[in-house]
Amino acid sequence: MMLYKMSSDSVNMVTRRVDLRSDTVTKPTEAMRAAMAKAEVDDDVLGNDPTALCLETEMARILGKEAGLFVPSGTMGNLISVLVHCNVRGSEVILGDNSHIHIYENGGISTIGGVHPRTVKNNKDGTMDINLIEAAIRDPEFEICYPTTTLICLENSHANSGGRCLPVDYINKVGELANKHGLKLHIDGARIFNASVALGVPVHRLVQAADSVSACLSKGLGAPAGTVIVGSKSFIAKAKILRKTLGGGMRQVGVLCAAALVALQENVAKLEGDHKKAKVLAEGLNKIKGLKVDVTSVETNIVYCDILEGTNITAPKICMALEELGILVMPEGLSRIRIVFHHQISESDVQYTLSCIQHVVTGTPHENGDT
Numbered sequence: 001m002m003l004y005k006m007s008s009d010s011v012n013m014v015t016r017r018v019d020l021r022s023d024t025v026t027k028p029t030e031a032m033r034a035a036m037a038k039a040e041v042d043d044d045v046l047g048n049d050p051t052a053l054c055l056e057t058e059m060a061r062i063l064g065k066e067a068g069l070f071v072p073s074g075t076m077g078n079l080i081s082v083l084v085h086c087n088v089r090g091s092e093v094i095l096g097d098n099s100h101i102h103i104y105e106n107g108g109i110s111t112i113g114g115v116h117p118r119t120v121k122n123n124k125d126g127t128m129d130i131n132l133i134e135a136a137i138r139d140p141e142f143e144i145c146y147p148t149t150t151l152i153c154l155e156n157s158h159a160n161s162g163g164r165c166l167p168v169d170y171i172n173k174v175g176e177l178a179n180k181h182g183l184k185l186h187i188d189g190a191r192i193f194n195a196s197v198a199l200g201v202p203v204h205r206l207v208q209a210a211d212s213v214s215a216c217l218s219k220g221l222g223a224p225a226g227t228v229i230v231g232s233k234s235f236i237a238k239a240k241i242l243r244k245t246l247g248g249g250m251r252q253v254g255v256l257c258a259a260a261l262v263a264l265q266e267n268v269a270k271l272e273g274d275h276k277k278a279k280v281l282a283e284g285l286n287k288i289k290g291l292k293v294d295v296t297s298v299e300t301n302i303v304y305c306d307i308l309e310g311t312n313i314t315a316p317k318i319c320m321a322l323e324e325l326g327i328l329v330m331p332e333g334l335s336r337i338r339i340v341f342h343h344q345i346s347e348s349d350v351q352y353t354l355s356c357i358q359h360v361v362t363g364t365p366h367e368n369g370d371t
């Protein structure tokens, strides 16, 4: 295996940092910090923090639901949503085998909520075959043995599929299936705004069939923290109690919500640019000997780059070498790298990243890292 070794002077020269690990890495902008400093706040447990209420109302309006609730993270947003829907012991949720809820949330719906997961295979585009979803629904005639199917969860865009977007017609069909069987539908919308922009579908239409959505402000929208759950008023009332149970009842949370409001106002418009930069990088990587990117599958801000057999360098080694050049990306196993774009990545960062990856993989000289 060819071990990449930086020359010592190159390491000393690096003055640039391009953080492509995730869209969760953004730093609050000056506008966000100014809004945080002057945020109008109050105790959000004893009553309503006015800025939190403003964010919750605005998110409910944008997503076309009756009410919203601010929660500290997307993980808590999904957990609360599943537990409100699945509030009877023996409940079962149908979700993707490659979904964030199933893979990256510590099994919280089971370990904390006692909810049984029933996975259905995620296709490469993030969907689950609707006939397989229907086949996974338990026959209530056999309730003596079966858990009770209560909820279906979708994820849009779908992170582990490389940010692929679930089309609105597909979501509506899953919603019709849920209604047919008396089930609820939750959407993990950590990147729902990315999907809306990429599909050219207003976000309220994209989630129309859903009973609840967990929408992150802290991903592509660039807020320092925060997610808003939206749904019916009765759903949100139950969610608020469960949020307190889980320790998510926060006091003067308006400080965070003020930044989230700035993110909502300023950064939705920047998502298309993130997607374009992702596409430029994907096309560039695809020209590098030893690397392969399915460019057509790059629909939003996430790029998966595969290392072809015989390239004699692993993903972790590439990531380590890139880190010495100031570029941060995440290995996905030994032969895949994940690269995630956000509004704090510039076009020159894209070119610098391309030149460094080519340098690490093929040995060609890379651009000077000085901005």
Ligand SMILES: Cc1ncc(COP(=O)(O)O)c(C=O)c1O
Pocket (backbone or CB within 6 Å): 024, 072, 073, 074, 075, 076, 100, 101, 155, 157, 158, 159, 188, 190, 191, 216, 218, 219, 227
């Ligand atoms: C698709 C998806 N859902 C949920 C989450 C959880 O969000 P958080 O990291 O805020 O808990 C993430 C994290 O980035 C995610 O990618």
Ligand SMILES: C[C@@H](O)[C@H](N)C(=O)O
Pocket (backbone or CB within 6 Å): 021, 022, 023, 024, 104, 159
């Ligand atoms: C790793 C995962 O939990 C996170 N949601 C991300 O996409 O960066």
